[in-house]
Every structure is written in C-alpha cells, then in structure tokens.
Amino acid sequence: MLVLGNGKVITRDAACPLIEGGAVAIDGTKICKVGSTEDIKNAYPEAEYIDAKGGLIMPGFINVHEHIYSSFARGLSIKGYDPKGFLDILDGQWWTIDRNLTLNDTYLSAMATYIDCIRNGVTTIFDHHASFGSIRGSLFEIEKAAKETGVRSCLCYEISDRDGMDKARESVMENAEFIRHALQDDTGMIAGMMGMHAQFTISDETMELAAANKPDEVGYHIHVAEGIEDLHHCLKHYGKRIVDRLMDHGILGEKTLLGHCIYINSHEMDLIKETDTMVVHNPESNMGNACGCPPTMELVHRGILTGLGTDGYTHDMMESWKVANILHKHHLCDPNAAWGEVPQMLFENNAKIAGRYFAPELGVLKEGAAGDVIIVAYDPLTPLTADNINSHLLFGVTGHDVVTTVANGEILMKDRRLTKIDVAKVMADCRQAAKELAGRING
CATH class of the missing domain: 2.30.40.10 (Urease, subunit C, domain 1)
Incomplete structure (x- = not known):
C-alpha cells in the first residue's frame, strides 16, 4: 500500500x-x-x-509518439550533413543513425529515454522504432529496458522499403513477432502495434505483407503527410492522396495512430473521422524540421481523437504543450487559439488513445x-x-x-x-555506446 x-x-x-x-x-x-x-x-x-x-x-503523463532510437543524436555531428529539406534530414541524419545502431545501442538508447521519461513524469509512451542495422530482436531489447525502468510502453518497428525488400520483410516479421508476444503479456505494461515509416517508403507489396501478418487486435502506427514530399509522392505514383491510399489498404481504424498529418485536406479529415482513426501532433519536431504547421485545431474541433507527442524531440510533455500553445496562436494569428484544445489533447485524448491499448x-x-x-x-x-x-x-x-x-x-x-536502476552506470554505458556510434557513422 x-x-x-x-x-x-x-x-x-x-x-x-x-x-x-x-x-x-x-x-x-x-x-x-x-x-x-x-x-x-x-x-x-x-x-x-x-x-x-x-x-x-x-x-x-502519456506520450503518444516517441522515438527512442534518437537518444544518441544529442550533440552528434555527421560529416557532410547539410540538409536543404525534410528528405535530406531523414536520410542525412535519422536514417544514417538507425542504419548504424546495434541491438545494444537500441537497448541503451531505450534506457536513456526511459530515464528522461521518469524524470519528466512520463509513465506511458507509444514508441516508433527504427534500427535498420539490427532489426530482429530490437523491440525485445526496448521491452527489456521498459521492464527494467518500469515505464508502460506500446512498441512498434517502422516498416520501410528504403533499404530493400529483404529488410522490409524483416521489419514486418519483427513487428508480428513482438505483437504476438505482447498480446500474451499479462502485466498490462507492454503492447505492440504494426509500425510503418510513411507511405512514400512503403510499396503495395509491403503493405499487403504487413496486413497479412497483423493480428486483428492491433492497428498501425505510421507517419502521415509529415512533409509535402510525402503528398507529392503519393499523388505522382498512386494518383491519390495519402489518407485515401491508407484507406484502400485497410490501414485506418480505431486502433491506428497517424503521426503529424500536416498536409491533409478536408476529405481526408472526413475519412479519419469516419474510421475513428487516431492522430498525434508533434509541434516541436514539425517546427524544427521546417515541415509546416498541421491543421490540429480543426482536427480537434471535428472530434477526431488527436493527441500530443514529442517525436523524440524532447521527453517533457509540458515543453510540448507550451510549444503547441504558441505555435497555433502564431499560425492562426488568433490569441484565443489552443487554450483549451492542447490540454484536451494532452490530458484527455492521450489517455483515450492509451486506453485503446492498455487497461486499467x-x-x-x-x-x-x-x-x-x-x-x-x-x-x-x-x-x-x-x-x-x-x-x-x-x-x-x-x-x-x-x-x-x-x-x-x-x-x-x-x-x-531514480529507485530501480543505477543511473550513473547506465549513462556511462550510453556515453560509450554513443561515442562508438559516432565513430561508425563518421568513419
């Protein structure tokens, strides 16, 4: 007691x-x-x-969109990295990092993230993982860290064709294996989803493979229209908008979480609402990547279940609240915007989103x-x-x-x-692993 x-x-x-x-x-x-x-x-x-x-x-606090694998990016300088747009940021930084992660790096980056979560009062996260250098077993390494630190976690691996079809299939199987494992967990502290990067890096074949290996009890966790390039790709290659393509592949639904949704229109919002699909807003990441401001206030006003996440940019939900508050006031030129909507997202909607995967x-x-x-x-x-x-x-x-x-x-x-772990020892191990990672990346 x-x-x-x-x-x-x-x-x-x-x-x-x-x-x-x-x-x-x-x-x-x-x-x-x-x-x-x-x-x-x-x-x-x-x-x-x-x-x-x-x-x-x-x-x-509950964070409904994290990126544990970004932990070792703090202070990391990558030779030749000079992004001119969002795709340069993805390939030059994030995909470069995840291609060089070992399973131990994944475990330690999770430990570092969970330490920060605990220090910021975050007790539940939805993580979206990538480590294309070491795919199989990566979600189980994060689960190990989650259990050691005590943070409730819904995990997934971001499926993508960007490094070839063999790794795409491996990503699907990592998700499928972990989801089956999580569905047997009786602690109420672990859950799984079918993770996807974004439609512009996922072929129809891979989407079909993911669907064939996804248990009915779970949905998808996918980035949607984070950059305008994602929309242009979908229009050019499939002749339709992003949410329409996801709808055609059966990805929308009450257990599915769409990240960002910056470049979506009214028709797509209707589809999201009609299918009771969830959305998560990540204000600092969107601003930092110069991707634009999503129509978050409209999503909330339409009754779409929209939550608040950090996208790995921070682990402090209060910081994300503060930024979302001023972002939408500035973007809409309306001093009354976001006063009620953002705390609703953080305190009510995040809990509802988490409630679709966790009890009590x-x-x-x-x-x-x-x-x-x-x-x-x-x-x-x-x-x-x-x-x-x-x-x-x-x-x-x-x-x-x-x-x-x-x-x-x-x-x-x-x-x-912190009461459960030796923080000094963990952080020393993290610093050594981060140093070795930087060495692999920069040669």
Whole structure:
C-alpha cells in the first residue's frame, strides 16, 4: 500500500477536479482511494507515505509518439550533413543513425529515454522504432529496458522499403513477432502495434505483407503527410492522396495512430473521422524540421481523437504543450487559439488513445484507475482553483519540476532520485555506446 499526500490533487476527473490537502492511495497497481490526506491516512495507517509538501499530485503523463532510437543524436555531428529539406534530414541524419545502431545501442538508447521519461513524469509512451542495422530482436531489447525502468510502453518497428525488400520483410516479421508476444503479456505494461515509416517508403507489396501478418487486435502506427514530399509522392505514383491510399489498404481504424498529418485536406479529415482513426501532433519536431504547421485545431474541433507527442524531440510533455500553445496562436494569428484544445489533447485524448491499448484507465486519479501518479514541486503565486489549473501548469510548470514518479503502483523516482536502476552506470554505458556510434557513422 502506498499513499501520496499533503498536496493539491489534480485528478483530471470532472466529478472532482481538485482536492486541496489531498492524497491518493494505491493498492498494488491501482488507485483504491482519493480524498483528503487526513481521511486517506486514517484509512491506511500502515501504508508507505510520500509527502508532497504542498506540491501538485497529478496523473502520470502519456506520450503518444516517441522515438527512442534518437537518444544518441544529442550533440552528434555527421560529416557532410547539410540538409536543404525534410528528405535530406531523414536520410542525412535519422536514417544514417538507425542504419548504424546495434541491438545494444537500441537497448541503451531505450534506457536513456526511459530515464528522461521518469524524470519528466512520463509513465506511458507509444514508441516508433527504427534500427535498420539490427532489426530482429530490437523491440525485445526496448521491452527489456521498459521492464527494467518500469515505464508502460506500446512498441512498434517502422516498416520501410528504403533499404530493400529483404529488410522490409524483416521489419514486418519483427513487428508480428513482438505483437504476438505482447498480446500474451499479462502485466498490462507492454503492447505492440504494426509500425510503418510513411507511405512514400512503403510499396503495395509491403503493405499487403504487413496486413497479412497483423493480428486483428492491433492497428498501425505510421507517419502521415509529415512533409509535402510525402503528398507529392503519393499523388505522382498512386494518383491519390495519402489518407485515401491508407484507406484502400485497410490501414485506418480505431486502433491506428497517424503521426503529424500536416498536409491533409478536408476529405481526408472526413475519412479519419469516419474510421475513428487516431492522430498525434508533434509541434516541436514539425517546427524544427521546417515541415509546416498541421491543421490540429480543426482536427480537434471535428472530434477526431488527436493527441500530443514529442517525436523524440524532447521527453517533457509540458515543453510540448507550451510549444503547441504558441505555435497555433502564431499560425492562426488568433490569441484565443489552443487554450483549451492542447490540454484536451494532452490530458484527455492521450489517455483515450492509451486506453485503446492498455487497461486499467490511465490519465486520471480515481478509484480503479492505474497507479500512475506524479508529484510536482510547484508553489503558486496566485490562487490555484479548479478553474485555472491549466493556466498554472502552462505558465508555471516544466517536466523538471516533477520530484516523484509512480507507475503501475511502483515508485520509479522519489525526491528526484531514480529507485530501480543505477543511473550513473547506465549513462556511462550510453556515453560509450554513443561515442562508438559516432565513430561508425563518421568513419
């Protein structure tokens, strides 16, 4: 039994959004009671107690589009890399990195990412992996890191023809094997999807192979119209728009997650809505790659289930919220844009997306929900009420203000110290592997 108390409990439960001097009790992997600290402590006097010291007690964050394999890109300089557009960025940086990753690199990059997730209060991620230098077994290496660190993870491998058909088939089989494995997992902490890079690197033959090897219980995780080049390719080679091609191959559906969706039109939005397909917005990545601003506000207004991800650009969901907030205000020239839509994406929609792959309920503090709880060190200057919670978070909190992270009822970090792993040892191993990776890339 674990109790986190003496804080302002932000439940994300509309029935009771804020509890002053509140506490959350976790029995095993699930929340068993939420209420006042006094009542909770009296109910469970023998429970381990973590004092929030007046800070915020919140549900753990969910990131619905990560790229674990990007960990070793920090500070990496690639000889001759001088991108003139999005395709240059992909081939010159990301595909160059993933072609040189070993299985150990994949494992260590996952460890580095999960450490950052825990430090930023992220307890659930949807990752989209690529390591064309070492495909088979790569998702199992990430799962190993996920279990060692305690972060709930939905994993997939990005199928692509870009390095030839043999590797495309190998990618399909890595997904298929891992999905079958994940469907047998009884911990509720691991799930799998059929990953795809983007339609412009995937032939009809490979799409058909993926469909033939995908269990009905899962969907696809694919980049869609991230760059204008993707749209031009689809129009030129298939005579149709991207979402139409995906529709024709049976890829759309309630278990499928589309990343980015920058260059889609109203007709494609209709297809996404009608098929109950999910979308994830990655604002920092889109801006950093100079890809453009997606019609995210329109997607949300149409009722399309649209979440928020980081695309590996950061592991701090608060940072992505802040950037999305100003991106859409700037893009639409509307100071009222994004106030409600982005927190809806982060706190409501991400939980709904995760709920299509995981049980129990995530993203909320109430009886029966997952024991995913964080404590944030925040002392508001102005009164914090149920009506201004999001304003306080947006302008007063970053991921680095998280001091305690609990996932599935297990303490992963307490007072900024990770509890399950030797961080210094892991980071030393990561630095050595990153150095060797840079050596392979640059000769």
